[in-house]
Amino acid sequence: MSESMPARGASTLNLRGTSTPATRIIGVLALAVMTWVVVSAFFFTAPDVVQGDSVRIMYAHVPAAWVAYLAFVTTAIASGFSLVRRHRTLGFDRVAGASAEVGVLFMGLALVTGSLWGRLTWGTFWQWDPRLTTTLFLFITYVGYLAVRRIDASPERRAKRSAVLALLAVLEIPLVHFSVVLWRSLHQEASVLNPDGDVRLDGLMLFTLFSGVVAFTLAFVWLVIHRQRLQTLVDLQGTVGLDSALAARATEAVLR
């Protein structure tokens, strides 16, 4: 660390952010596929036989929900590694945190687009069906996880607490899902119509949906890489700031 300090003037002036050639390629690909999805969703695909035009929301909703669950799994796996691989705890912890941040956005999008779609198809914004309820609880759990991460604690403590929390969510979500399934199946009211059981997708619709999944996943990967690096900068900034302050003091003392 001390060798890097004299270079303060030279190397810090180089304003390189969190981009690398790889992330630029991912970003351009994400934009390109996303553009195709939007054009196809609005202009190329036909309205669905049952759902009508509201199916066009699905090309955003299904990928968002898919990425939300992908982010949840990524966070859990990265948290597991951060607890086991003690010498690389902070690296894995940053990936877990970045994935949760991006995941909570996608989960929020899945909920918003889903309820807009539900208003058009079911006539209500919300149904207490197992899938929706589980997703809502997952969203709240994520928000709590991010709240813990924002707390002003040492990176090591933050990593440990949030990793345990992410792994506990893996226990929580199946239990929530199972209990809601049991709860709703015992309920007397007519069960909710199968959310997408009636959809018949032709080739282009399926392809658009699949492209949507690819585009949203690429966007997720891009965001996670950048936010993970951003968190590294935040953590480094704390130590570098202290180091440079100490170095400045040291030179001051020598000059005197």
Added chain:
Amino acid sequence: MRNVFAVARKDVLIEWRARLLLVRVLPFALLVLVLFAVALDSEALLTRAAAGLVWLAAMFATLLVVQRCFDIETADGALDMLLTSVVEPSRVFFGKVLAVAAQLLVLVVVLLGGAVVLYGVRIDAAGLVLLVTTVVTAVIGLASVGTLYGAVVAQLTGRDSLLPLLAMPVLAPLLIGASRATESAFGSQTIDLATGWAWTSLLAVFGVVFAAAGAASFATLTEPDA
């Protein structure tokens, strides 16, 4: 096992000397019951909702009990001392769960009494057996989750508001299960006794899962940071 009881006994004794449960948590929980009655303003609705309201009040009170249970430890670094004197952190966890569960048991019994008096709930003999099973399994689940998440937020700034945000979504299956089982024990028309018993098995699974999770992660949560 002796360590477990020693920790539990210590917590219950501290609690008994301070009488916080008696003077603050119990009155608060009963107040919640009264306020629900005022807010709903319909006796038919109250009898129908009684089971859910009792467990909702119990859930709120759990958060208070758990916070107290960790505040007595984090003051003066008492938890570190405790962990150095007891061999296994998981035993400290089980001891704390036991102490919290004992307090919650008292609390839920009082709340159920409150439901009988205030909400006009009736319990028959067959329902009573189911009710006791429900209370015991649900209290173990509440205490396990409460203690576990209490440890997650222990010594963090802003833990008072974090604990509800973290623990309440996790407690959702327990709230659903305990409410439905209690509803059937209260002799509701919509849920028969057999279904009520099915719910208690969910409660038992829930309790076992989170007690095991707590025992497994308590060492990681309480170890000093490197």
Added chain:
Amino acid sequence: MKDLGFILLSWSVSLGSLALLALATLRRAKSLAARVPDDQKPWL
């Protein structure tokens, strides 16, 4: 197109919030990157 309002709202909320998060991330990274020497950034 029927229900165009809802469909447009869904898409604009989705793409808009993604774009906002991406821009905010890049801006913050740019300002922070100046304070950390390049040789300490693991990805460079």
